[in-house]
Every structure is written in structure tokens, then in C-alpha cells.
Amino acid sequence: VGWNWGILRKCNILLKNYNKAQILESVKNNYAGEAYFFRAWFYLDKVQNFGDVPYVSKPLDNTSEELFQARDPRKKVMDSVLRDIDMAIAYLPASWSTQGRVNKYVAMALKSRICLYEGTYRKYHNLGDSEKYLNQCVDASTQLMSSGKYSLYKTANTSSDYKTLFVSKDLNTNPEIIFSRAYVQGVLTHNMSGYVASQLAGPTKDFVDDFLCLENDGSAKPIALSGTYSNNTMEAEFNNRDPRLKQIVLDPRDEQVVFKTQVGYPRLQGMQGNASPTGYHLIKYYDYNQMLLSTNQDTDAPLFRFAEVLLNYIEAKAVLGQASAADLDKSINLVRKRSGMPDLTLTPVADPKYAGLGLDPLIVEIRRERRVELCYEQLRYQDLMRWKMGSQLNKQVLGIRFEPSDRANAKFAAVSNSVKTTTVNGKNYIDVLASSELRNRKFSESKNYLFPIPVNVISKNPAIGQNPGW
Incomplete structure (x- = not known):
């Protein structure tokens, strides 16, 4: 989180020294696989937040020239991330003798997440080379889906x-x-x-x-x-x-x-x-x-659910223009069925709410399913960023419908005067930020897809530079 590089150093120290261990090669590789996994996850986070970042693949000391290097292009970094997660999949065991450790299937799930993120980010931000990552997302997701190791949790009780x-x-x-x-x-x-x-x-x-x-x-x-x-x-x-x-x-x-x-x-x-x-x-x-x-x-x-992998798969297929009815049935429709929802078809009805975005209704419904199924799992913000939909954060924040008759109800007698409402299509809703300076917030398309590099980092190494607009 933030401009913190401690995890990377631990990964690089292990990867530099693990071959010195006098143990079986296969056992050493298992441990190296963990380091590759966490280095890939580490750099995914850094690229999501900062874009271009220094790529460091060895442990540094206070004399290392890399401490004063400029940032590497995000494409170079993400290509290194892809190599790392592939190494993790190759080196990690299918299971460990102890619980709570990442295995090759966890690495496949992370690869599915990484490649959907990077593929769609490159597509919607017009960076090029998006199909490589989207196809890798499909491949990683397919490996997991066909492994027979995981399935959706369901007891036929759609209410719980x-x-x-x-x-x-x-x-x-x-x-x-x-x-x-x-x-x-x-x-x-x-x-x-x-x-x-x-x-x-x-x-x-x-x-x-x-x-x-x-x-x-x-x-x-x-x-x-x-x-x-x-x-x-x-x-x-x-x-x-x-x-x-x-x-x-x-x-x-x-x-x-x-x-x-x-x-x-x-x-x-x-x-x-x-x-x-x-x-x-x-x-x-x-x-x-x-x-x-x-x-x-x-x-x-x-931390990683099979439902996410299914939704990663169908989104990548749809963005590639390759989604079929069979693809829907082995992915998103399994998720919908678990919750008692009817199947999605290739030609869903267009939601007027999203009519102005110029999106295929199928893409809209796949994104809706992600928002519902994966809510509050720390994925939504980066979904908006990779879709280049930061403007959605400019929307007025509304709450429940709250009419003058509700405010007059004795049940709500104690409601603060700070609770304001606004009228939308003849109905009154709580205007959450009415009295807040955040009401006038504005997502900048040229600035806010990335966070600023901390000032103290630039003061120590001016070559790092600042992100646009900051």
C-alpha cells in the first residue's frame, strides 16, 4: 500500500539466495514460487496506483544505483509481472502440507485478475497490446475452471x-x-x-x-x-x-x-x-x-473466490468479442443461478441508466454482475479505473427516498437538520454530500487515474518525477 517497498525487498532477497539451500530442487522451487507470486501482486498494486514505477528485481543496498533511477514504463513493469506470475504457477505446488499458503491455483487466480486488469486498462486507455493480456486472462481462468478443484458454494438456499x-x-x-x-x-x-x-x-x-x-x-x-x-x-x-x-x-x-x-x-x-x-x-x-x-x-x-474467476473469464471473452452462449453458461450464469437469478443472454435489454456510455448491453450486464457479486471486496475502484470510468465518481451521491411526510413521521423525529434531500423525477432522496465540501469534487480525466508520487520520495530522487496533473 502506498510507496512502501518492504515486501519487494523480502521477495528479492529470497529469489537471490534460495538456490543456496541444500534441499531438493523441487522444494526450493516451491518457496521461490511464493516469492514470485507476492512480487507479482506487489507490482500490480504499484502500477494500479502510480502507473510507471521503478522495476527492481534484486535486493539493493545504500550504494545501489537503482535507488536514484527513473521510473520504468508501466508496460515494461507489467510484462515483468506477467513473467513472475507464470513462474509462480510453474514453481508452486498444487497443495502444501500446511494450510494457508498460496498454491498454483491461487497463482492462476491472481493471473486471471492481473491480466483482466491490464488488458482492459490498455484497451480503454488506448495503450495498445490489450489482446495479449485478455487472452492470458482467458487462459488462466480456463485452467482454473477446468481443474475441477473449485465450484460455487450453494445449498439451493438463494436467500443465504x-x-x-x-x-x-x-x-x-x-x-x-x-x-x-x-x-x-x-x-x-x-x-x-x-x-x-x-x-x-x-x-x-x-x-x-x-x-x-x-x-x-x-x-x-x-x-x-x-x-x-x-x-x-x-x-x-x-x-x-x-x-x-x-x-x-x-x-x-x-x-x-x-x-x-x-x-x-x-x-x-x-x-x-x-x-x-x-x-x-x-x-x-x-x-x-x-x-x-x-x-x-x-x-x-x-481473498480469491471462484466467482471472481468466472466473471474475469466472461468479461475478457466479451471484450475480445468472443463471448458465446456457452461461455455465458459456464461462467456468469453459474453465478446468477446460485443467487436465484435468470440467465444472461448475448442480447440483453439495454439499461437506460447506462445509455449514454456507448457500451454494448452485454458489457453493461457483465459489469453490473461484478458490481453486485464482488461488492465490498476491494475491486470496484480499480474496475472503474481500468474501464476509464472515473467520471462515475462525479455522480451526486444519493441515499434512500425520504419525503417530507417521512421527516414528519414520529419515527424520524430525531433526524438531524443536516440531512438534506434533493428531488429527482418528482421524488425526494437524501443528498448525502449536500453540506460537504466534497459535493463539488471533480474527477480529472488527465490526473486522477493515478495517485501522486509522495513529495519526500521526489526530494530524495528527483529522477522519479511526478504523475501528470499533480
Whole structure:
């Protein structure tokens, strides 16, 4: 994270010295594979944040000339990342005798993620050479999909299967989890349910609106085209929707089941308890029994899921112009079926919400599925960056529908005057940033796809230079 290079140094020290070990070549290679894996992941993060970065493949000391070198072009760096992740796949074992270590399948999942990112970034930012990475994404994803090692977690309970992935104490035997971080009482714990319950942010209307509606004829449509959608009440908005919505965002009617309270939700700013500035309350990762453990919670954290690989695969195929009905059925439609959603076809209805973006409706629906299925898994921001869709961050941030009659309701008597609303198509919604200086934020297309190089870094090495606009 940030301009921190400690992990890289550890990887390079191991890769320089591992052959000195007096052990079997195959065993040495397993350890080298781990170093290649983490060096690839490290540089993915650096390129995502800073673009051009110095590429260093050996341990340095205070006399190394590389300390004062200029940055290397992102293409050169990412080509090195691709070589590293291929080495990781070649060297890592299919499994270890101990749990919690990356294996060759985890490396394939990382390669799938890396190559989708770089391929689409190059395409939408007009950098050229995008197809090489998109094809590599397809290849890595296909290897995982055909390995027989992983499948989507499902028990036919569409109202809970999705959320179970994020509130399980042991993901080691879950067929969908390619890699996770384990938490164990007395060893390593967390407070995730506490963070979720007390968060100072909330899901937005724009996010909630992207959940499709289930129609009476068995199809699924965007809210703008739906015959079953209604937001005339705060509860009605959750009716006839993608079942994942109620597993990610609290349906006010589920308060007692989820939070074991009867105080009345939503809780807005000014009301006692855990208020949400949007009126929507996140419940993905939340478990009441874990909440009681405070900082001693021990649900595992998914890091790579098979669902992501399936969605990487179909996006790469679609961007390449190669997606077939069979491709849909072995990837995105498996994800949709798990949640009780109808299949996607090659010619979906165009959502008016995205009509001005000039995108193929199939691409829109694949992106929608990523936003829904992979939400709050630290992928959305970089998805927007690689799609060159930073302008989406300029949107007005809205919350729940909140009419004057709602404010007059005794239930909301304590709502702060700072909670402002704005009118959209004759309906009033919470205007989340109405009183904030962030209301006037502006994503700069020439600047904000990359972060600035820290000033203290440039002062030590002027050759590093600064990113455009900073």
C-alpha cells in the first residue's frame, strides 16, 4: 500500500539466495514460487496506483544505483509481472502440507485478475497490446475452471448462500474459496461485524439501483424497465429484487433477524444507534453472534473466490468479442443461478441508466454482475479505473427516498437538520454530500487515474518525477 517497498525487498532477497539451500530442487522451487507470486501482486498494486514505477528485481543496498533511477514504463513493469506470475504457477505446488499458503491455483487466480486488469486498462486507455493480456486472462481462468478443484458454494438456499461466504468461521473446505485469510480464537482475530454495524458510510442509491428486478414472466430487468419495482416505501424497494440485495443491504423488515433489535430501521443521522448517512445499512460480513465477540471475532476473510474467476473469464471473452452462449453458461450464469437469478443472454435489454456510455448491453450486464457479486471486496475502484470510468465518481451521491411526510413521521423525529434531500423525477432522496465540501469534487480525466508520487520520495530522487496533473 502506498510507496512502501518492504515486501519487494523480502521477495528479492529470497529469489537471490534460495538456490543456496541444500534441499531438493523441487522444494526450493516451491518457496521461490511464493516469492514470485507476492512480487507479482506487489507490482500490480504499484502500477494500479502510480502507473510507471521503478522495476527492481534484486535486493539493493545504500550504494545501489537503482535507488536514484527513473521510473520504468508501466508496460515494461507489467510484462515483468506477467513473467513472475507464470513462474509462480510453474514453481508452486498444487497443495502444501500446511494450510494457508498460496498454491498454483491461487497463482492462476491472481493471473486471471492481473491480466483482466491490464488488458482492459490498455484497451480503454488506448495503450495498445490489450489482446495479449485478455487472452492470458482467458487462459488462466480456463485452467482454473477446468481443474475441477473449485465450484460455487450453494445449498439451493438463494436467500443465504451468498452471505454465508462472508460470515463463515472456516473457509478452508468451502469449494468456492481459492484463498482466504484464516482467523482463530487466541491467535488472530478481528472486529469486522463491529466495523460493519458502526460504519460512517453507507451503500448508495446508485449501487442499490443496479440490483435487477425479478419480473412476473421470470425475466430480470433494470429498475427503469421493471414492472415490479417500487420505492413508494423504504421496504418496497427490496421486493422482487435480486436475492443478493437483502444479503448485502439491510431490508428494514429484517432488523430483528439481523441485528436482534426492534429500534426501527433505517437509522439516519441524528437518531441514536448506528446511523447511516445514506439510509442504507450494509450487512455483508455482519454476523450477530460474531458481533458479541467484539475484537475476538474469527470469521475467515475470502481473498480469491471462484466467482471472481468466472466473471474475469466472461468479461475478457466479451471484450475480445468472443463471448458465446456457452461461455455465458459456464461462467456468469453459474453465478446468477446460485443467487436465484435468470440467465444472461448475448442480447440483453439495454439499461437506460447506462445509455449514454456507448457500451454494448452485454458489457453493461457483465459489469453490473461484478458490481453486485464482488461488492465490498476491494475491486470496484480499480474496475472503474481500468474501464476509464472515473467520471462515475462525479455522480451526486444519493441515499434512500425520504419525503417530507417521512421527516414528519414520529419515527424520524430525531433526524438531524443536516440531512438534506434533493428531488429527482418528482421524488425526494437524501443528498448525502449536500453540506460537504466534497459535493463539488471533480474527477480529472488527465490526473486522477493515478495517485501522486509522495513529495519526500521526489526530494530524495528527483529522477522519479511526478504523475501528470499533480
